[in-house]
Amino acid sequence: xxxxxxxxxxxxxxxxxxxxxxxxxxxxxxxxxxxxxxxxxxxxxxxxxxxxxxxxxxxxxxxxxxxxxxxxxxxxxxxxxxxxxxxxxxxxxxxxxxxxxxxxxxxxxxxxxxxxxxxxxxxxxxxxxxxxxxxxxxxxxxxxxxxxxxxxxxxxxxxxxxxxxxxxxxxxxxxxxxxxxxxxxxxxxxxxxxxxxxxxxxxxxxxxxxxxxxxxxxxxxxxxxxxxxxxxxxxxxxxxxxxxxxxxxxxxxxxxxxxxxxxxxxxxxxxxxxxxxxxxxx
Ligand SMILES: [Zn+2]
Ligand SMILES: [Zn+2]
Numbered sequence: 404x405x406x407x408x409x410x411x412x413x414x415x416x417x418x419x420x421x422x423x424x425x426x427x428x429x430x431x432x433x434x435x436x437x438x439x440x441x442x443x444x445x446x447x448x449x450x451x452x453x454x455x456x457x458x459x460x461x462x463x464x465x466x467x468x469x470x471x472x473x474x475x476x477x478x479x480x481x482x483x484x485x486x487x488x489x490x491x492x493x494x495x496x497x498x499x500x501x502x503x504x505x506x507x508x509x510x511x512x513x514x515x516x517x518x519x520x521x522x523x524x525x526x527x528x529x530x531x532x533x534x535x536x537x538x539x540x541x542x543x544x545x546x547x548x549x550x551x552x553x554x555x556x557x558x559x560x561x562x563x564x565x566x567x568x569x570x571x572x573x574x575x576x577x578x579x580x581x582x583x584x585x586x587x588x589x590x591x592x593x594x595x596x597x598x599x600x601x602x603x604x605x606x607x608x609x610x611x612x613x614x615x616x617x618x619x620x621x622x623x624x625x626x627x628x629x630x631x632x633x634x635x636x637x638x639x640x641x642x643x644x645x646x647x648x649x650x651x652x653x654x655x656x657x658x659x660x661x662x663x664x665x666x667x668x669x670x671x672x673x674x675x676x677x678x679x680x681x682x683x684x685x
Pocket of ligand 1: 476479577
C-alpha cells in the first residue's frame with residue numbers, strides 16, 4: 404500500500420494578497436501549495452503569504468521540508484519570512500533557488516536583508532539549507548520524483564510535476580498558454596507534461612473580457628486552461644492564481660461555467676476553483 408499523497412492549497416490568489424469580505428470564501432493569500440508524503444516529507448510549491456499557515460501546522464510535526472519556487476515575483480516569495488519552521492533549530496528546511504533567476508542566490512533568503520525584513524538571512528543560515536545544485540537531482544535523492552517545464556511568463560517561470568507510484572500532480576502557476584509573442588513552451592509540450600494528471604493546478608487568472616488588455620501579462624484565460632485539461636485527460640483540474648479583483652461570487656460563477664463545459668466536452672475531467680484549505684488525497 405502506497406503512502407498517501409496529500410495536496411493542500413494554502414494560497415490561491417495571484418499578484419497581491421486580497422483580503423476582505425468579497426474574498427473570504429476562496430481566500431486572499433498568495434500562492435502556496437503543499438504536497439505531503441504522510442508525515443515524512445513536505446514539498447512546498449511557492450512561498451506566497453499562504454505559507455504562513457502551513458508553517459504553523461508543520462511546527463508540531465517532523466516532516467523534512469523542501470521549498471521550491473516557480474519564480475521570484477513578489478507574490479511567490481513574500482510569505483517566506485513568516486514561515487515558522489525556518490526559525491526552528493531542530494528543523495531541516497531545504498530551499499531551492501528559482502530556476503529562472505540569473506545571478507540570484509536564493510530570492511527567499513535574499514529578501515531577508517535587514518532592509519526589507521528585520522531578521523537577516525545570516526541569522527538563519529546553518530539551520531536551513533539553500534541547495535545550489537540541480538533541484539531535480541537533489542529532490543530525487545530525497546525520494547521526490549520531480550520534473551520541470553518552462554512556462555510562458557514575463558521574466559520566466561517554471562512548472563513542476565510530481566510522479567509517485569502512478570500518481571501524478573502538476574503545478575503550473577503564472578503561465579500564459581497563448582502568449583502574443585513566440586512562446587517559450589508550445590501547447591503540445593504542455594499537453595504532454597500534464598498527460599493523465601490526477602491533479603492539475605493551473606493559472607486561470609483571466610476571463611475573455613480581460614483580453615486583449617492583459618494579453619502578454621503572463622496568465623491564462625479560463626477557457627484555454629479547460630481545453631488543456633481536456634486534451635491532457637486530466638482527472639481533476641484546479642483553477643488557480645485568481646485575479647485579486649475577482650470576488651467570491653464571480654469565482655462561483657466561473658466554477659459553474661467551467662463545470663458545465665467539462666460535463667459537455669470532457670466528462671472524465673472534474674473541475675473546481677481552488678480555495679484556501681482545499682485538500683486532495685491520492
Ligand atoms: Zn504570480
Ligand atoms: Zn509572476
